[in-house]
Amino acid sequence: MVSLTILNCNAMARRFSALAALPRLDFLPKEYTGPSFKQTESIKSEKFPPAVFNIYKKPLLLHQGFMQWLFDHEGKRYLDLIGGIVTVSVGHCHPKVTSALHKQIDTLWHTTNIYRHPKIYEYIEKLTEKFPGDLKVVYLVNSGTEANDLAILLAKTYTGNNDVISLQSSYHGYSSALMGLTASQSYRLPLAVPPGFYHAMLPDPFRGIWGGCRDSHSQVPGACSCPGDCVTSDKYVHQLHELLANSIPAGRVAALFAESIQGVNGTVQFPKGYLRKASELIKKHGGLYVADEVQSGFGRTGDAFWGFETHGAMPDIVTLAKGIGNGFPMAAVVTTKEIAAAHARASYFNTFGGNPMAAAVGKAVLEVIEEENLQENCKVTGKYFIERLMELQKKYSILGDVRGKGLMLGLELVEPGTKTPLAATDVAEIAEAVKEMGVLLGRGGRFNNVLRIKPPMCIGKQDVDFAVSVLDEAFGIFMKNTKK
Template structure:
């Protein structure tokens, strides 16, 4: 096959050869026998041989509206031919319109936004804003959280797999996450009385100097294994933080823009963040990042700041078009309904296949943890499952500290038929692997 310029595709073997020769080896890939992806169309991807795949990972929660959505693509193309780039030192309309739109849809009193180019930058900027506002410089993060690849955000990350910096930033304390399936206290919800949340106060008292600017947390931990806190968790956390005048930074990089059945996942918990970060699905694949805050916090950031590519005309146009598609088609409600449909189907599979130890998540952000009979993680079995599902035309993610959680984060435009097809094939593969 060829691309749209009639240039032949080089194929996965040649891509792998060039990757090994020219890319830094930390850039890894899925599958023992990977394919070369060349085309995307809504919930589907195509490889260099023309084979079609149902995308069940959406580029890790990025293309919530689907690959190459025609309305978003048209808006991008129209903007590229009009004004492709200016920095924030010049006035343009799209960036302020996007900031206004975010103020309208984000929770509570969040109002003022800084745009950048990635989720990592957004989390770095949010931490900086927290320090500027509070005059404090320590942070608390959660175990199994992932917040970025820069020195600070990697240091805020609670997954050893992603902590490759051998000299991490100091002044960061880690609290237990709400991992109910493997509770560190061997308790069960609700009898536990949210012991994991209560432990945050102990961390503040014992492992910090009392100069904590903020706690940063994902409402649902994506790379941590789709860890989904129980109801009431974040309200308890916010009560503790408010007692010590500590800000709450909510990282919605993976969870935002309809993914969990609401526009933002923190809305499930009825808590207003002090600062919130976004990226990924905000522009449906166009590189973007943003952090937003209440006016009284944001207005403390007065010294000059800029992002060369943040909120540029094309990115802002892509984001505005994406938000139009999400709201016009009520994709959060669609994610809630289809997510429950998928979760019900996975629960039926769990009854027949004890390798599925736990099913968790919200909306179309679901995780199925693969375990051995003794409940120990089963990453090798998951790899075998994912490889066979890929061969059948389904691309599913994996995450968790032991890489044993099957991650379902598809475009929110999938259908019931897509899910039925996915579940039927997964049932066959689970039987074969068992």
């Protein structure tokens, strides 16, 4: 298997001579012993739901990971720049996290929170230290969908109101209850949704009608450069005010849900000042501000541990998932004592939330972020990454927008010289080429034309150089073959 890995890397280097050197890795994957690729094809086609589709023409069969690297069944190494959809925060199979899990598995797996066990107390104490103000009460659950569903319940219970607002093109989970909160056609089925969900105009500096400037090293070409709040923020907030004034009964709004940076929608950032002003407006109307930090939390944006902190906004409820467990299935809702007290009108129970294994993993993840200074790495490496991507933008006219903060970045691909989204089939071809050269990216956005870059937070500048050289090669091949 070792020789096969080396052969694959050498073959790739010969085929794509312009690529930067694959960063050295003193780690050898185990030999693959699972079902053959052909067997997985058969099982998937017969026994997996068709909604779970292949994202590549030639699907990947992955069997091992180490930090920012993944290995397929043939031993080929891939730089993981999507981190299991922004879930692997500190690195695949991080030694400290896996050690904490092994130790806990050998001690106590499960009790539910009807009993006390030490790890849940140790973890909650450490997690709440990361939050400002009165955000000190923690519900431990199992997924982002469950966390956002619980946040809706808390907001409605506390305010006594029923109407909830999210932003257009947002994604907040996939369940019958959240089908109305999620405002992305890709995830909406033609079914009736629970009443009381509304979608405010998306304040998008690239595609929004007023544009705007954002908290990023990269701005939309021709954007304003406001020293403080962006001048467009008031215009977008006015649209939110109009929604409240026309569509929602006076004083009946329960909450505004917003990500600090939209994840699934292709790393959309808001004009500076928008989120603070929008949350203040909602609170004036009797509602709560729920910060969805499922993708942008845990230091990923670099300047702060939580994305909402970079907006100067103070949420009433925060939802967490994905990177919270570095891939272990866990999530959380963090709120105030006052809001949680309203929930005590009925009992609450969660079978697996905060189980000993999850609590041990969550605590270890927080420790690794601190000990390895990963928030600072997100800031420094993220700045270097976006600057390298901005260089590519000058070279290739299909790069309509480069955006993001820290290690939460996006490349929106367009028809040259326009804002017309590049066809999803073309984007897929580019992503396929990038994969063949050893880099894994995500795709997203309303038109599925955004390459999403949200890697494990341990990547370094050598990884960035390799990734940029791969993107450079892939864009160059595409432009040459299509004569764009």
